[in-house]
Amino acid sequence: MTSQTQDWRSRAKAKKQQQLDSIPKEWILRNPPSKDQLNVTDIPRTCGLLSSREIEITESHVEAILSNLAKGIWSAVEVTTAFSKRAVIAHQLVNCLTEIFIERGFARAAELDDYFKRTGKVVGPLHGLPISLKDQLCVKGLDATMGYVAWIDKPSEKNSVLVDTLESLGAVFYVKTNIPQTLMFPETYNHIFGRTVNPANRALTSGGSSGGEGALVALRGSPLGVGSDIGGSIRIPAGLNGLYGMRPSYHRTPYAGNVNSLEGLNSVYSVLGPLTTSLETVKTFMSSVISKEPWQYDPLVIRKKWNEDEYRLCDHNGGKQLCFAILWDDGMVRPHPPVLRALETARDALTRAGHKVIDWDPAGLAEVNNVASKLWGSVGKQDSLAVTSLSGEHLITTMRPEVEDLENLFELPSRYKALNLTAFEFWQVNVLQRQLRQEYLDRWRETANVTGTGRPVDAIIAPVAPYAAMPHGQHRNAVYTTVWNILDYPAIAIPVTTVDPILDVKRERSSFYNEDDRTNWEYYGPEKFKDAPVGIQVVGRTLQEEALIGMTEIVDRSLKTYQPKL
Template structure:
């Protein structure tokens, strides 16, 4: 008889926790403390050098320091292993731990440098954390489901192999929600992952473990995946940067899902991309990846050129509402501040409308709900596991293939193609008398980071997956007391808007105080380099504008 999920969960957690050395364990954890980002500096586990490594270097800077001999790869990986161990104890962000192998890898890289006088590759000595679904040989990719917890990968994913060939160090895999199906990270297998900026808030999903680990500085560069906001949402919740690229740029071969093999949500493709504490590191990741020629290793990746000359003055389209959800007052105020900051810096900001967006959102929902759920429920039932409360609230139920699913799929994919044409003309071709846009800015969501399991909907994020545009999150600031005094002036746009407005009811509103907010930047399909250039420019402006400077709990830029 198959083991029950309770037994599997207890065993997997015990194995994971046993891999944290006793000397890296916290003496105590204060349950009343909601911002835990300062604990690594206070607990005494990290040396002064390890604090310096984990707090004062970007990913690119670590690689440069190791290449120069300023840092040793072994010292770097030990520092991040220790900090990841602390992060796990405080936020429950890890699934698989391979600290011993990582330290041995660091020692090998130091020997290689001493013997050859040059780095192994462009990622030499850099620890990289991976979302649980990205396969590493000998470890499970459970994606938050107990029935998958003991299925070990027999080979590396293409992405993991490329990282290792370039000299990187793999040391942890990070939590996802059950089946990677939620915008908060909670599963019965691993438990709930906490937001280290405020442990009562949503950490985001489905790449929530990466969000928590990076916010704790237990990683300097993490890899996630995104089908409807799964990179951008955790980045927004945790005050980070995250970029969803155009499809067929970053290898996904060897990344696990709960989908029926070959069924990629009928027209919405999941992509892999980076999360980091600086926009510079996200951009640098794509530059390094291009140099590794991933199209030679994954047949789904097309050859491309990332590097694009940066523009000093941007033409920016500001989409204040998507026509599905009216943003809550703090988000509206934040967008106004972003507008003023960019205008004051000499950029052209134009408020735009995208009337096609609501129809595109309905098409997106149609494609997602066309996907049968039997595979998910079969896995769950094999161990007696139930869907988590967020999925129950979502209304996820068992369903097989509809008799007319193929016809519905054709209709929806045709609708997707029509939306792509309209988006192209509205945003990028524009016609006479209108400036060509370099980038579109909009919210990541209609609300700031909410309480646990409070994320209201994917509308602002998921439609960019439908049309396959690159998009990323840029942290802006946190919610203030003044923000809480504002009321919603616009009439409701419907049931999705009503769900968003419910978060602004008096009994919930105060929970937003101090909650992170981010702006989403969207680029033209295939112009990932131009998008990252624009995000860097926008971020530099926002970091220097008084009204949008992040509060102390957000990253130091």
């Protein structure tokens, strides 16, 4: 082992120890579950570390928390304490945190309580609400390593714009959450903090790259988390953990001031959005952030105020008899039975509620995905190696547990394969992306000829992935989310069901699109996905976040009130 290898490993180990030392000793689990216990979702409420009041607080939706804070029923300090304790418990179960700074959270909460006591008013619409942050969001004085050893002990000099925005709305920050090295994975593992696992089944992934957020919020260690999404990094963890998660359009929420991968790639932008336990909270997050006019602080944010008429679906028949189109598969990899059942349930629920449902033709999605591969692979590994070379750490190219610690990693994903594009060749990829966006705009508009409503399709319903949460190292397909990033369509992941070994038996197939499709089908067996949540996503049109939230509420309400025939 070389001295450089020893150095980066020792730096990673020291950073991890620093994190562990920040955990209050009285919050350490007395009887942690054995490794054989896969489903740990009940442990926070049964472990004995949380009082009944703390359980009530942490298992309330954001709207109830904010209401009780505004009425003085709960104080910001006790709410922050409850979620801090539960976050630390969650971390011991699924390894979901990076920075733990609860003392700062307590100080902030105390300031808010003092303000409320003096004035009888709240600071803003998020007064006293603990909010967790994906590691890449910058908080002054704290590291934002993004899983890179080279970025250890390089504290942020100032808050990112969204952090300042949320704080001005009354938020309390107390933890940051785990990510994969480089962010460019649909799973979560790095050399510093290790692997985050799924609370419903710890043999399965929590997704990525906002995998720490997904696992933490699923265990109610946070009522609202902020993630980022360039190819599904909010929606995949939301879908795999039974949560709601929104990918807004480019430049609708502020991104300035964060660390990131692929800096300078201005063809497909990463965006920030919420992961939470209710759809109402998605609206609260978006409307609150936009109310602060973030275009005044981030030059790329589009100046568009929150539009309540759009949310009320004034351009969509007031929400009456909408027409949804379902993308059953993308023409490349057909989803597993639990995912198809979730789509079928959505179809039946919406039809029962009086809405129209048609099929969405997957034509063109392969070309869209090909553009994504070219954009991300245009410079190969140069972006990542520019950082890893500073410390000597190994660039992670697989999430497979059996090879995560090897020095010579292999199985290079297609997104990292260097295409060595010239500037002119790269321009042509951008031209193709624009053309595909135009073609999809035209296709969507022309659906007015088949919907029977006189309008184009109101929204598309699609899988989040072709499977539920996969065993570690097996989640290799992010196409179902990535295509909407390339087209810049906002999308919201919502929970539908969990894998059921009786309902989700393997379906026989005689033909396949390609070898990836065959491999995906051969891999399936419901026993591999025990207790795994299954979600879908609702996709809207560019910069129509308000309408998308309104339509997703209709889908969500239809699902919750639907009683399928057995």
